[in-house]
Amino acid sequence: MGERHKKTATRIARKLGTKHRRKGVDILSNGNAIEVAVTPGDIYSSAKQLKKSRASKKYMAVPARKTTLARRLLKGTGIGVMDLRCSVRKRTRKSRR
Numbered sequence: 067m068g069e070r071h072k073k074t075a076t077r078i079a080r081k082l083g084t085k086h087r088r089k090g091v092d093i094l095s096n097g098n099a100i101e102v103a104v105t106p107g108d109i110y111s112s113a114k115q116l117k118k119s120r121a122s123k124k125y126m127a128v129p130a131r132k133t134t135l136a137r138r139l140l141k142g143t144g145i146g147v148m149d150l151r152c153s154v155r156k157r158t159r160k161s162r163r
Contacts, residue, residue, distance in 0.1 A: 068104065074150055075102040078127055081152055091119050098123045100148070109136055116145050123158045 072086070075093060079086040082095040093100040099121035101112040109128065116124045125146040128136045133155045136147045146158030 071102055071104045071108070074104060074127070078102065078150065078152060091115060091121070094121065097121055098125060100125045100127055102127045102150075103132070103136070104129065106132060106135060109139055113140060113143065113145060117143070122160050125154070125158055127152070 075086040078100065079093045079095075082093065082100075084093060084095045086092060087094065091099040092102045099116060099119040101116050101124075103109045103112040103126055109126065109132070112126050116126065123146065124144065125148050126136055126140065127148050127150055130149045133147055133149055137156050140147060140156070144159035146154060147156040148154045
């Protein structure tokens with residue numbers, strides 16, 4: 067995990083009123099699991115991490131320039147995409163429990 071990833075995850079967590087976690091999914095907030103992916107290579111590993119999560123809604127936070135790439139890669143997985151300002155670009159599919 068790089069310094070940019072750490073700063074971004076901490077900023078998003080603070081905005082959502084929670085803390086950045088060191089292990090597992092980066093941010094857990096109100097039943098939402100959020101994983102931060104700063105580089106295109108992080109998108110693949112973040113998707114694997116989110117698939118392991120039991121949260122009802124799963125989002126991946128990516129830079130604005132990478133949202134189209136993330137949307138294409140995550141199509142059909144049920145994982146939503148948001149930019150680094152926490153605005154949702156692709157809605158998530160709730161898990162059926």
